[in-house]
Amino acid sequence: MMKKTIKPILWLALLVILIFFPKLFGVYYTNVFVTFAIFATYAVAVNVLLGYTGLLSFGHAMFFGAGGYGTALALKHIDGLALMPAIGIGFLAAMLLALVLAPLVTRVSGTAFAMIHLAFGQLFYILALKLRHITGGEDGIGNFPIPAFTIPGLISIPLKGDPVNFYYLAIVIMGLSLWLMWFFTKTPFGQIQVGIRDNEKRIDYLGYKIPQTKAIIYVVSGAFSGLAGCIYGLFHNLVSADGSLGAMISFSPIIAAMVGGVGSFFGPIWGTAVFQVIEELTHRFTDRVELVMGVILILVVMFAPSGITGAVNTMKMKWHAYTASKAKMEKTS
Amino acid sequence: MNILETKDLHHDFSGLKVLFGINLQIEEGERHAVIGPNGAGKTTLFNTITGTYHPSKGKVFFKGKDITGYKPHKLARIGMGRSFQITSTFTRLTAFQNIRLAILAKHGIRFNLFRHVDKMKDITRETEKMLERVNLINERNVPAGLLSYGKSRALEISMAMATDPELILLDEFAAGMSRDETHNAVALIRKMTEGKTVVIIEHDMDVVFSLADRITVLHYGKILATGKPDDIRDNQDVKDAYLGDLQV
């Protein structure tokens, strides 16, 4: 009973904090939060594949980048393109890429799946560097126009150079994406997806088609990764090979998911938060982010393979066992 | 009418012959046991029928239709279900969610992305009814991986039956069970398969003789004998196959 009344209150509190966040914490932390929201969404999108279906991709940066480059190129070359269609183009670009790759990658699994993505990720990174006339090479595409968010006849909210307005746009889109992905895992299809992770053979014998199912999950994961990449590009008003397609862009959501716990939907979000704090701190004191991340990864795999949420769950179970045994003791005495 | 028939079925693993011309006939509505010493090819026969392997020669017929080479998901959709020798459930899903997946499959709900599955009342009700029938309702919210061995075997069997297939193949369902658990499982299968056709592979002779209407004995990839339990018990070839050609 308690839980039922507390939950809406918590959500309301979260909403209030999100609305007043820029007022409360200032522009710097508002921007930090936007980065967090983007990478949290991205990590959840990667985990839809990794945690829910057991497919590890070492090249999701290509979707993140496809979203970013798609939107940036559209805004640069199409005059007068509105914001929402531009974001839509980024989303669709990533989705299309996933659709094209799906027939190939859903035939393999395990190590081969991971390595193929590593190779494709690298391929797109190289392409972005070399096809200079399209992508701007190492400099990337910068300072492209960012239209205002408009509903014709109603409102027009300028975004370029206005971090607070951008903050609201970003958290609405990211919040919506997270909700959609969450709902996705709760549909009958989402159940099949979890089934594939646990026992592919059985899913087959229940009458579900494996490759098609995997392909849909793959496309969903790719498309939302692209959406995150697209907002990221708009946020920085820059899309570049290193910023959107580099190997670390592929690895960081995996690390976040591992740290937070791949077994739960919200785990990657906690993981991203930890990741952000650590990155913020290490940046301040050293530039050895890679080294620190590597050490964290090793420690997590060796000592807490189910991540923060796994550790919390274990503690919860122990606490329940403890209180239960205590209650029993009191009863008998 | 035979619901399942194999004609001259052969299978080999890269040259190693496992099945030599199996002509199996399963009558509609019967409970049929396939027995035989280790390495006789029983599980291979199951796997060849249910689409894990493609037979190197021969055909499989289901309700008169040639289904040779059908993939497992296709066989499931036309009414064939199976369980596995090694428990094959979704370990991180609860017993409820396991059964629900089978129920969803039964209703052909596959690519539904627009409804919250917990809010599908009919499915929930049907799943709970199934859990009650197989005595797993108290374990409703326990992840399958944490069930006791007997309970997880029961879940394994009920998943095969929850899709409501016309023909159910059970591969050593009593493997690793204690006496009591075996006894319960036999009762469960009797109850759940009323009016259905069941084929079992089994080593436990008590189970075989208490369940089967007819028995087929496999030996070195060939059918040695088929018949009523009493005939099989008295068959000299079968005795020899089990004990070696021993004269005591």
Add this chain to the structure above:
Amino acid sequence: MDPTTSMYVAQGIHGIAYGMVLFLIASGLTIIFGMMGILNLAHAAIFMLSGYFCYQIIAMTGSFWLGLVLAPIGTGIFGIFLERVFMRSIRASGHLGELILTLGLSMVILGLVKVFWGTQSLPMQVPEIIQGMVNLGGLEYPIYRLFIIGMSLVVLVLMVLLLYKTRLGKIVRAAVSDRDMVNALGINIPVVFMLVFGVGCWLAGIAGVAIAPILTVFPGLADQVGMDAFIVVVTGGFGSLAGAFVVSIIFGLLSSYGIQFLSQLAPVLMVIFMAIVLAIRPNGLFGVKE
């Protein structure tokens, strides 16, 4: 030889030299994978580390030859250390855990290298005897690349001898197909694993030293060459030495002729080749079904 032909021949030899280096890296990866089932993502970092070891040895002693011999040995010992401390504790947690762990190791190695040696390219001088050009029937060709081919061939022959003529090699070949049975014959499998891991890293180390004078030593070496080696292993088929060899040479040639004709986009060819192979054979060219 007319200029066009000699250009083709020169690029061909270039390609074979690069292919041999790739094979040295890929063979270690392949043996480790075949026997232990681990795809060691840190292998590329280990390959790069050997270049730094060699650079350091030259800086301290002034002898390239000493570096050539000692750096790979150091790398092999480092590999044994990794196997004992990290790999062993992780065996139970499955492929995902192994991939993530070795990814973490590779990030740490890369990070440490930057701490000790910085991020700039470190040039490496080779002794005069293997510098300069040689005349091959009218074609002026750099001696050092021929030296790489020669050295790789020697290592290749040594490896074949090791695998087919020594007891250790036979144990390794037996263990690839049935680890537990080898164990049940009284052979200490954990020690064999350790040695194999060491040898695999030693091979990568040789490649690292061989490539250093051409590409210089820098942290990006791991990504640049290592990535090619991973693609080789995936395309050739996990655990297949023959596959690794064939694909290494193909990739070497693709890369050198690719640079000639497509200049910028040579690496794309390899990924396309991989995609085609995997579309037809999901387990790689010489791979068997898992």
Add this chain to the structure above:
Amino acid sequence: MLLEVKDLNTFYGESHVLQGLSLNVAQGELVALLGRNGMGKSTTLKTIMGLVKSKSGHVIFEGTDITGFPPYKAAQAGIGYVPEERRIFPELSVYDNLLLGIKGGKIKNPNDPNVWTIDRIYSHFPKLKERCNQQGRFLSGGEQQMLAIGRSLMGNPRLLLVDEPTEGLAPIMVQEVRNVLEEINKKAGVSILLVEHNLKVALSLAHRVYLMGKAHIGYQGSVEELRNNQDVRAKYLEV
């Protein structure tokens, strides 16, 4: 006692496959472990060998507690294992397969007539000599069985665990394998714990038998006693 197994409990996941199993083998004895499929005979051998870990109980070999030893230590202690699937190394030649059976890679006293050498194996199994350079995968079932036995003998075990040696063999090969096991036991004095489904073979070789019911020993006795006890045979072995 050469081998004493006390109260073993082994699990596969949740499945309790050995439930308090005890048995023993005396020096020079050939003991048969019989029972229907799926009762846990192979698991018993694997647990003794250390290929499967037991949850509780003890395996004592020549007075040393070897419970929980990894397989290579059990082998070094003096136990040989001939698995049901033979598990010949397919890529290696017959000679190399035998070579890997030598502990530490070197035969200590090659001139001692009681020590197994490759030549001595060849004299017992002339077929293997004929095919010494062939790869293991090209051998017939019977030859693979001979090789599997020969390979484990190369380690000079004092106890041999043999799992279903006649399974899938033609009658003439069954006879041959039977004779080989007899020779090894009688002439060479190697103790054997034999799992065998062919009752005729088992009873013609064994000194004593254990019959396994589900996950435990249901009956033990001499060969004579089993021959005369139709009830026990019906209960544990027959259809």
